[in-house]
Amino acid sequence: MAAVPAARVPVLDFPTTSAGALVEALRAHSCVFLTGLDRFSAAGSFGADLAAMVETSQEFFALDPEEKARVRWSGTGEWAGWQPLYEGGADALLLERYELALPDPAGFSGDAAWAAAFSPWPANPARLAPAWTAYYRTARxxxxxxxxxxxxxLGLPAADLPAWTSRQHSNLCVNHYLAQPDEPGPGQTRQRAHADIGGLTLLWADGRGGLEAAIGPDGGWASVEFPPGAVLLQAGDLLHLWTRGQIPKNLHRVVNPPRTPGVPQTDRFSAVFFHHPDLDTWVAPAAVGTDEVDSSGVAARDHVLARQRAAYTAT
Known part of the structure; x- marks a missing residue:
């Protein structure tokens, strides 16, 4: 695959960024790097929470498949638990992931009770559940x-907000891209080109490259290189719809690492917080200044499940 230029993704110091500057950056690029997040989080622990969650995930992925299979996704409904995508046949992605969703934390007595609302937690490592719960709260x-x-x-209706904020349905996921000892087939990538399903995505990736976004000249592919301490904010399908198309969805993919003689292939990890509105919400272009309901929208749950089915069909 031919080399692509690096993308000029805006880098915003989040605690000092205005709403207007954030939206203008998303309008222009569909994604933006956020820094300074320790100064935003209540306990100043965004980076520490993220690091602990990734570390426990790497311990989980190092377990035998038989043990990971105890929390394997059932294959129906919303994605949850362990998903070995590398078992998908000839066109399978060399990828496994672990994923969860938690409800609104309001009304729970503490993080342990909140975490208990999700059932397929692995027994090992024992610290995975508290680490994931802490980062989930921070990212939420x-x-x-x-x-x-x-x-x-954008002047969007205040009445729309609770479905996207306190009642949001969001998934936290860690992707483990397996090393590629054998050269991939023509056109095969680590992750196929796609835009994310929901509203916003918060993406962290380790120091290994591979992420590309369609934000180069004339919409061509460009390499996305993470600055130290940054998280990438990407816009998804449902945010694009809700904002009347004012914020474009971010089309991206993960390409294969270079193959250099004598240099071993390595694993790659990414941590992703997929933000969605409440899945019982009808998402349509926001009707600013009118009470009319736009029938061109979609039911959030139907959209999410249809996109998930399509992703598994592709493997």
Whole structure:
């Protein structure tokens, strides 16, 4: 695969960024790097929470497949638990992931009770559940603020906000891209080109490259290189729809690492918080200044499940 130029993705110091600056960056690029997140999080622990969650995930992925299979996704409904995509046949992705969703934390007595609302936690490592729960809470708070800023800058209806903030349905996922000892087939990538299903995506990736986004000249592929300490914010399908197309969805993929003689292939990890509105929400272009309901929208749950089915059919 031919080399592509690096993308000029805006880097915003989030605690000092205005709503208008955030939206203008997303309008122009469909994604933006956020830094300074320790100064945003309540306990100043965004980076530490993220690091602990990734570390426990790597311990989980190192377990034998038989043990991971105890929390394997059932194959129906929303994605949850362990998903060995590398078992998908000739066109399978060399990828496994673990994924969960938690409800609104309001009303739970503490993080342990909140975590108990999700059942397929692995027994090992024992610290995985508290680490994932802590980061989930941190990322959830960040997406709430991001959606509030987007709504403010675009003048979106206040009545729409609870479905995207306190009632949001979001998935936390860690992807483990397996090393590729054998050269991949023509056109095969680590992750196929796609836009994410929901509203916003918060993406962290380790120092290994591979992420490309269709934000180069004339919409061509460009390499996305993470600055130290940054998280990439990407816009998804449902945010694009809700904002009346003012924020474009971010089309991206993960390409294969270079193959250099004598240099071994390595694994790659990414951590992704997929923010969605409440799945019982009808998502349509926001009707600013009118009470009319736009029938061109979609039911969030139907959209999410249809996109998930399509992803598995592709493997």
């Amino acid at each position: 708070a960040l997406t709430i603020r991001l959606v509030e800023m987007i709504a403010e800058a």
